[in-house]
Amino acid sequence: MSANIKRHRTGLGGIAFAVIRPVMSLIDIPLRALQRATGQGGMASFFILPNMAVFTIFVLIPFAINFVYSMTGGIEIFLNQRDFVGAEHYRDIFTCGSYLDPASCRRDGFWTAAQNTTLFVILQVTLLIIVSLITALILNRQIIGRSFWRAMFFFPVLLSPVVVGLIWRWILQRDGLLNFVLLEAFGAEQFNWLTDRTAAFAATIGVSIWAHMGFYTLILLAGLQAIPKDLYEAAEMDGTSKSRVFRRITLPLLMPNLIVVLVLALIKAVQVFDEVYVLTGGGPGTSTMYLVQYIYEKGFASELRNPGLAAAASIIMGAVLVVLTLMQMAASRRNEKKGER
Amino acid sequence: MGRITLEKLTKSYGSVEILHGIDLDIQDGEFVVFVGPSGCGKSTLLRQIAGLDKPTSGELKINGKLVNDVPAADRGLAMVFQSYALYPHMSVRQNLAFGLENARMPKAEIDSRIAEAARMLEIGDYLDRRPGQLSGGQRQRVAIGRAIVRNPTAFLLDEPLSNLDAELRISMRAELSALHQRLKTTMIYVTHDQIEAMTLANRIVVLRKGNIEQVGTPLELYNRPANRFVAGFIGAPSMNFLPGSILAVNLVDTVVTVLGEETLAVPRPAETAEAGEKITVGVRPQHIRLAGPGEDCIGAKVTLVEALGAETVVHARVSTGELLLAVLAGQHALSAGEDIRLTFDAKDLHLFGGDGLRIAGT
Ligand SMILES: Nc1ncnc2c1ncn2[C@@H]1O[C@H](COP(=O)(O)OP(=O)(O)OP(=O)(O)O)[C@@H](O)[C@H]1O
Numbered sequence: 001m002s003a004n005i006k007r008h009r010t011g012l013g014g015i016a017f018a019v020i021r022p023v024m025s026l027i028d029i030p031l032r033a034l035q036r037a038t039g040q041g042g043m044a045s046f047f048i049l050p051n052m053a054v055f056t057i058f059v060l061i062p063f064a065i066n067f068v069y070s071m072t073g074g075i076e077i078f079l080n081q082r083d084f085v086g087a088e089h090y091r092d093i094f095t096c097g098s099y100l101d102p103a104s105c106r107r108d109g110f111w112t113a114a115q116n117t118t119l120f121v122i123l124q125v126t127l128l129i130i131v132s133l134i135t136a137l138i139l140n141r142q143i144i145g146r147s148f149w150r151a152m153f154f155f156p157v158l159l160s161p162v163v164v165g166l167i168w169r170w171i172l173q174r175d176g177l178l179n180f181v182l183l184e185a186f187g188a189e190q191f192n193w194l195t196d197r198t199a200a201f202a203a204t205i206g207v208s209i210w211a212h213m214g215f216y217t218l219i220l221l222a223g224l225q226a227i228p229k230d231l232y233e234a235a236e237m238d239g240t241s242k243s244r245v246f247r248r249i250t251l252p253l254l255m256p257n258l259i260v261v262l263v264l265a266l267i268k269a270v271q272v273f274d275e276v277y278v279l280t281g282g283g284p285g286t287s288t289m290y291l292v293q294y295i296y297e298k299g300f301a302s303e304l305r306n307p308g309l310a311a312a313a314s315i316i317m318g319a320v321l322v323v324l325t326l327m328q329m330a331a332s333r334r335n336e337k338k339g340e341r
Numbered sequence: 342m343g344r345i346t347l348e349k350l351t352k353s354y355g356s357v358e359i360l361h362g363i364d365l366d367i368q369d370g371e372f373v374v375f376v377g378p379s380g381c382g383k384s385t386l387l388r389q390i391a392g393l394d395k396p397t398s399g400e401l402k403i404n405g406k407l408v409n410d411v412p413a414a415d416r417g418l419a420m421v422f423q424s425y426a427l428y429p430h431m432s433v434r435q436n437l438a439f440g441l442e443n444a445r446m447p448k449a450e451i452d453s454r455i456a457e458a459a460r461m462l463e464i465g466d467y468l469d470r471r472p473g474q475l476s477g478g479q480r481q482r483v484a485i486g487r488a489i490v491r492n493p494t495a496f497l498l499d500e501p502l503s504n505l506d507a508e509l510r511i512s513m514r515a516e517l518s519a520l521h522q523r524l525k526t527t528m529i530y531v532t533h534d535q536i537e538a539m540t541l542a543n544r545i546v547v548l549r550k551g552n553i554e555q556v557g558t559p560l561e562l563y564n565r566p567a568n569r570f571v572a573g574f575i576g577a578p579s580m581n582f583l584p585g586s587i588l589a590v591n592l593v594d595t596v597v598t599v600l601g602e603e604t605l606a607v608p609r610p611a612e613t614a615e616a617g618e619k620i621t622v623g624v625r626p627q628h629i630r631l632a633g634p635g636e637d638c639i640g641a642k643v644t645l646v647e648a649l650g651a652e653t654v655v656h657a658r659v660s661t662g663e664l665l666l667a668v669l670a671g672q673h674a675l676s677a678g679e680d681i682r683l684t685f686d687a688k689d690l691h692l693f694g695g696d697g698l699r700i701a702g703t
């Protein structure tokens with residue numbers, strides 16, 4: 001202790017220490033009294049209190065309010081002006097001729113968005129993982145300019161989603177960069193990438209992969225680099241083919257990272273909104289209208305505002321996310337047990 | 342058959358040459374140990390032989406066949422890694438079978454080889470466990486088992502025992518030795534532990550800074566080290582080196598004086614040295630004893646005494662300031678600060694010239 005104090009006596013640290021020490025000893029008095037009164041467990045609760053307070057104010061209470069909203073009707077914003085309608089919104093949402101045919105549903109907008117989101121999640125997550133894995137495998141080799149490429153792939157992650165949406169709108173719109181290049185190079189006719197249903201849908205998938213793959217690549221790369229080189233040399237001595245090395249060594253040892261990537265990518269994909277909203281605005285028609293945008297528009301934006309319906313929809317989406325997360329946790333726990341090392 | 346021949350083998354990483362022309366002929370069935378200080382290129386040399394790395398120049402032959410460009414898997418060698426390099430997500434059985442499955446060996450044959458190796462190494466009880474559930478010694482056995490099942494022409498082992506505790510290391514050493522007797526397969530073993538080298542090897546290869554300093558049987562290296570480096574490296578504690586000079590070279594002996602204090606006639610005539618030449622005299626701590634009354638000797642002051650019971654290790658400083666280490670048999674009532682008289686037999690001296698090489702003939 002005395003050695004510690006001595007070390008801080010000189011320089012800037014010394015000045016800071018001289019200021020802080022009296023303050024600290026002042027704070028010390030009530031803290032010690034508290035600890036005597038509550039014991040160590042009590043102190044622990046005291047220290048996590050600020051965190052819990054923030055969590056309560058910004059997460060728990062809004063969540064509860066949202067749940068109450070989902071049981072009320074009308075277009076008013078303030079809760080006290082809204083009528084209690086019970087489970088009506090949930091009933092409405094689940095009133096469907098066939099769940100596979102949005103048009104047969106009372107809330108066809110919700111089911112269209114749900115269907116779009118499901119398709120988006122399946123395609124985007126699958127492609128994202130494949131692309132990230134391939135990129136990580138390439139970056140894991142001794143290629144020239146490895147850190148440069150790593151930075152390049154990570155760069156889009158740092159961009160705000162709105163900027164991502166704008167950049168790609170400039171590229172893909174009718175008089176955008178892509179058409180310009182195609183015209184100059186091949187004399188191709190202008191194609192409207194963002195107003196063709198399939199092209200626009202594909203664009204939202206491509207752009208969101210571009211924007212996020214750097215992050216997942218990094219996680220997978222870390223996993224790859226954690227696999228001891230010796231194992232590959234042992235496999236080489238054993239005359240193992242490249243594909244068998246990948247299937248029997250790389251993939252199983254990368255599984256914990258792959259599961260993390262899968263969980264994060266899934267949750268992120270279900271929540272897709274900002275870059276797509278800027279890129280296509282949900283169009284053409286409703287072909288790139290995803291759940292969060294539906295909720296946003298029902299809750300705040302459209303003239304046919306229905307905050308209660310939006311709240312109910314968000315609760316349903318939340319429930320889906322919880323189920324997905326639980327499934328992933330179970331899977332990763334099973335994987336951990338299997339891979340006990 | 343597992344004869345391995347290296348001719349003028351060099352290896353460079355970028356512009357840095359790590360191995361400088363290694364010539365070595367390893368006979369079938371030999372147990373050869375590469376020994377040398379850390380960073381001298383032992384692992385690098387082993388990796389060239391294994392095929393995990395490609396020599397920059399020179400020739401590498403296995404049973405007379407040039408293999409420089411033959412992939413590791415086709416050289417018929419098996420390697421045991423310092424880290425064991427067991428596949429952590431596979432059971433012991435799967436670890437052993439992995440390489441055999443690559444070769445598309447029939448299931449029955451794989452099973453019988455695993456059973457044989459498991460019996461030999463006594464790992465039968467935990468074939469279905471994963472490496473993470475084994476102790477260090479058990480993992481080491483599995484790693485060796487993985488090499489054995491492949492029935493290789495030669496085993497390459499890179500510091501296989503260095504992750505084990507001292508006691509286990511000694512028992513595994515004995516087992517390895519027994520295994521070699523039994524399999525009679527060529528083994529190349531890398532270590533920086535000279536005791537391991539002495540106890541295991543048929544022949545030791547001493548490496549330093551990418552060059553071979555000496556090749557020979559353990560006792561050849563101990564009794565007639567080719568230079569000061571080998572002399573200091575082999576044997577524990579290290580050999581003492583004292584300044585001396587040659588007084589006369591006769592037909593049957595070489596008369597030298599050590600520290601100018603003691604004159605001895607080494608019973609071997611120097612071939613290349615002349616009277617008056619300054620030399621370095623090496624003497625092993627075990628060959629130093631206390632001088633009797635009236636006996637010719639060198640004087641020293643004791644700085645430290647380590648009484649080990651069966652022997653007493655004495656650290657002493659001689660007149661020129663050099664530290665001398667003597668391992669005296671039995672127990673001696675000596676204490677720091679005391680003046681003692683030390684001596685040794687002329688036949689136990691090693692004479693090194695100014696270039697550090699053993700003086701020819703001595
Ligand atoms: N891939 C590499 N690239 C560049 N230099 C290397 C490489 N591998 C080894 N070296 C260098 O070659 C020299 C010999 O290394 P090596 O691993 O063969 O030593 P070693 O004798 O096995 O040492 P230790 O007893 O510590 O294992 C070292 O100086 C090391 O820095």
Ligand SMILES: [Mg+2]
Nearest residue numbers: 383384385499
């Ligand atoms: Mg090494």
